[in-house]
Amino acid sequence: MEFPLDLPAETRTTLTGAQVTAMQLALDDFLPLDVKPHDGATDVEHCLYRRESYEVIASPGPEGVTFVRVTLRPDVCEKQNIIMDMEATYAIDVEGRRILARQR
Numbered sequence: 001m002e003f004p005l006d007l008p009a010e011t012r013t014t015l016t017g018a019q020v021t022a023m024q025l026a027l028d029d030f031l032p033l034d035v036k037p038h039d040g041a042t043d044v045e046h047c048l049y050r051r052e053s054y055e056v057i058a059s060p061g062p063e064g065v066t067f068v069r070v071t072l073r074p075d076v077c078e079k080q081n082i083i084m085d086m087e088a089t090y091a092i093d094v095e096g097r098r099i100l101a102r103q104r
Helices: 017-030 043-048
Strands: 054-060 065-072 087-093 098-103
Touching: 017 054, 017 065, 017 087, 017 098
Parallel strands: none
Antiparallel strands: 054 065, 065 087, 087 098
């Protein structure tokens, strides 16, 4: 693997430490890394267990709270037989490293 000297400005994304922390806490709750599909799971079910199948959006809130929304990306996983409410919104206390509330 050869690393670039600098990451290209036109394609990079910059996130604050607070955003990354909030996103990680939300994802660990929404889809823990150690959770795996059951034996005999369909291709769609396998897709639903991959974090890259989701979009994660963070937005600062009041008093150090960060809101995080996790939603299934519309362009992944076959749409047939998918429960389309595969999303959640979190209120995260970044400094305390805890989830204050979850809305599914």
